[in-house]
Amino acid sequence: MQTRWISRLLPAATNTRPSEWSRAAIGVSLGTLFSVWVCSLFFGLPVAMHLIGPLGASAILLFAVSSGALAQPWSIVGGYLCATVVSLCVVYVFGRSLDSACLAVGIALLCMCLLRCLHPPAGALALLVVLADPDSASLGWGMLAPVMLSAVCMLLAALAYNNLTRVGYPKKPAEPNxxxxxxxxxxxxxxxxxxxxxxxxxxxxxxxxxxxxxxxxxxxxxxxxxxxxxxxxxxxxx
Known part of the structure; x- marks a missing residue:
């Protein structure tokens, strides 16, 4: 029984080739670089670097598991929008604190589920918007602009790179056999x-x-x- 329980902690076997790992890794690097670079052009490097964590996590979903429900276009765009709006509302009412950040990520999850745009990196984004650095905090509701610009850039990078490397994206509904x-x-x-x-x-x-x-x-x-x-x-x- 103990051996069986320990076996559950071991990683499952992968069914992908090293060439697919390499393809995804290059896409993740390029997509993150492109998103952060474009955001820095309009809002400065400090604001762009503040968003790099969620963007890197989103890149892994969009390039490595692009067939998943959590990596589809509405997932990243809607998820980032929900997280940012909810976090800014929480900041407006409760201010910037650890408690506010934890409240924001919980409410953001509920909103994403209701709007069917669940995207795990948006949870990290909700925390970052509340616990923002001075440059990002000074934007106030203007924080929506760099967040959504970064999300759209990441999505465009995924659409271009995945399809150019013969990985269909976004996911098409399965046709009847x-x-x-x-x-x-x-x-x-x-x-x-x-x-x-x-x-x-x-x-x-x-x-x-x-x-x-x-x-x-x-x-x-x-x-x-x-x-x-x-x-x-x-x-x-x-």
């Missing part, structure tokens, strides 16, 4: 771990699982299982 919905299709055989592994390798991407991703993964696994079942029949008859 005619083979799966056909009444004449055979009954699906049981899916084995090997079939699932083959399907994961076929997708070849960092996967933050959404219902669409899971459905596509299951369909791909069913196809591998069907091919394996047919191969076993021919081998048995042969």
């Amino acid at each position: 005619p083979l799966a919905s056909s009444a004449q299709s055979p009954v699906d055989p049981n899916i084995t771990a090997e079939d699932l592994q083959n399907a994961l390798q076929q997708m070849d991407a960092f996967i933050d699982v959404t219902p669409e991703d899971l459905e596509a993964l299951i369909r791909a696994s069913e196809q591998y299982a069907r091919q394996r079942s047919i191969g076993e029949v021919f081998a048995h008859n042969g």
Whole structure:
């Protein structure tokens, strides 16, 4: 029992190639640099550097797990907007303190869930907006401008880089599989771990699982299982 519990703490096996890690790493670096650089041109380097933490975290989502629900365009834009507006409202009412920052991140989470734009780096942004450095605090409600400019720049970088490197972004809804919905299709055989592994390798991407991703993964696994079942029949008859 103890061994099983300890095994849960170990990292899960990845199903991506080193080439994908390298592609994502380059994108993260370029996207963060581009966002901070553009923000510094308009609002100064201190303000831009104050936002670099959340931007770096967002970059990892948008470039490394771009298929996930937390990395879609509305997620980053809506999440940053919610976090900033909520934090500035909290500052207006309660001032700048550790308690206010913790309150702001909690309320921001609720707003993001309601607006379906959950984006974890926006939680860090909420804390930073409340506990701002002097240059950022002096902007007041004008803090919305550098935040949203940085978010849009990061999104544009992700749209350009991901698609140029043949990673479709934003995520498209899964289309119905005619083979799966056909009444004449055979009954699906049981899916084995090997079939699932083959399907994961076929997708070849960092996967933050959404219902669409899971459905596509299951369909791909069913196809591998069907091919394996047919191969076993021919081998048995042969």
